[in-house]
Amino acid sequence: MATVLIYSDKASMALELLTAAREVGAAAVKAVTINDNAAAQDLVGAGAEVFAIDNDAINLADTAAVASALAQAIEQLGTDVVFLSSNRRGKEVAGRLAQIIQAGCLTDVTALQSNGDQIECQRNALGGATVATQTITEAKKVIAIRPRTFEAAAAGSAGSLNDLSVEAKPSAVKLVEVRSKAGDSVDIEAAEILVVVGQGMESQDDLPLAQELAKKLGGEVACSKPVATDKKWLSEERIVGLSGKKCKPQLALLFGISGQVQFTVGIRDARVIASINTDENASMNQMSDYIMTADLKQVLADLNKAL
Amino acid sequence: MNIVVALKQVPDLQQIRLRNRQPVLDDVPLTLGNIDKNALEAAVALKEAQGGNVIALSAGDENIEDTIKEALAAGADEAFLVADDQLQGAESSWIATVLAEAVKKIDQVDLLLFGEGSADNYSGQVGSRVAEILGWPQVAYAINIEVNGSTAAVTRSLEDCDEIVEVSLPAVITVLSDINEARIPSVTQILKAGKKPKEVLELDDLDVELPDGSPVETISNLAPDSQRKKVVVKTVDELLQALAAEGVIRR
């Protein structure tokens, strides 16, 4: 298969892309970094052939500038296939880059398989109701891969570090301020047990019951999107689903979740799912191993007492 | 200030049924994408605060004339539509070309808003592609937009931080659903929507010809195979016993 060019604004994700490119059998992998020495070193350490762009005129907040820099790298390095990370930054760049180089583009790819010259990509479709397998028929391809689809490449025999110079136009985007998000650094994707709270929870005062249960089980509290974005009871880091995290815990205990596809797409790979809902016909129940029709507050209290 | 909002006509996802893991789309009503409605709301809020004109832009099949009424009821002043049966389910790069050509036909656009992702495809490509075709700057994942003369201050929400950027206009901005809560139009607004101006073009009017063969081919599109036990448990005790038997908790 062709040579693959990889780029992510996050070093850890670039290392995942390195693994992805190797696993699909890329003839060679060329890793590009932009104004990020540490990332370049990490990639060299993992055996990549790195092309480091160092140009202060490129501002990562200016997607047009990043896409243009990558397009120039592609031109100079003669690569047709590009892997990006499908974090927000990567997705924003993907469409713009694809348009410049006239590539077909797929984002949020959750699995890759090479089939002759083609790369078959899986991604969610219809809001997560289905999984589509798609290929880009265009010779030029931009594929943005969801974070954590592949393991980060480990350090090994050193690769090489090369400078790459590209031009930058005056920018129409100025970065004024960066505000880091309130420090909830929980990693729900790594948890073996998730206690997931939905809008069926009537009061924020009941949240400690879920936290106590998660603690007793050695798991984490997660939530459906509205609990974080509308009610703001929990941080966005804890959202399960299409626009949140895709989790594969051993056990997911769901409290007051109706089971819309944008949620279930984030939990359907759990080994065991139990759903606690007052509505016995909640669609979540159709996708659960254990179904309990009851008030979640009572069940949480009883579980905490029993454990 | 002219604000154009791109809204996609999609099947109502809540009403899609599955048969043999295949999505059944017959008779599913059409609507506009949820996040696209947040983009519209953002435009209407800007207009209400500082004046201007909000134009709903959509490319779709002939049903789009009817579907777009939702946007006209929710505050768009007029609609600019490209209605052509070739556009049903058309690939993202084609849609981007069509939308960009349409924008070129609209006078003096200051802001071009998109949803972060369409309800059905959710690929987040179209806005970025249109920005590139027009040669405009872009900011995606916006949770706040303030227009100050010839620039806009936009808060872009990333996974680990928020970035406040100043972007010169005209610009493409894509919004997250968190930016606002889209209003639900009143009955009078719905009745008035039918009378608002609409410009409807076909692909020929735009001088756009779609190439043969899509740049992206779909090999299969199936609901995941989900075999769950669906065992009803009556008490917390029963639940704990079952989970212990699964080996996922210790008692």
Ligand SMILES: Cc1cc2nc3c(=O)[nH]c(=O)nc-3n(C[C@H](O)[C@H](O)[C@H](O)COP(=O)(O)OP(=O)(O)OC[C@H]3O[C@@H](n4cnc5c(N)ncnc54)[C@H](O)[C@@H]3O)c2cc1C
């Ligand atoms: C593009 C897009 C992306 C999205 N991404 C996500 C995502 O990543 N994650 C996500 O979660 N959502 C996402 N959504 C939103 C999603 O469509 C649903 O709106 C959301 O998942 C519903 O959350 P819920 O189940 O908690 O709430 P609801 O749908 O309101 O369900 C609440 C449930 O609680 C039950 N209940 C009520 N009271 C009790 C009680 N006392 N005890 C027990 N049960 C009770 C009710 O019977 C009901 O089933 C997305 C939507 C769109 C359009």
Ligand SMILES: Nc1ncnc2c1ncn2[C@@H]1O[C@H](COP(=O)(O)O)[C@@H](O)[C@H]1O
């Ligand atoms: N056919 C269309 N007509 C109008 N706007 C569209 C169309 N397709 C996509 N969009 C816009 O582009 C955004 C991103 O779409 P996507 O790239 O499909 O995720 C959507 O949220 C809409 O704002």
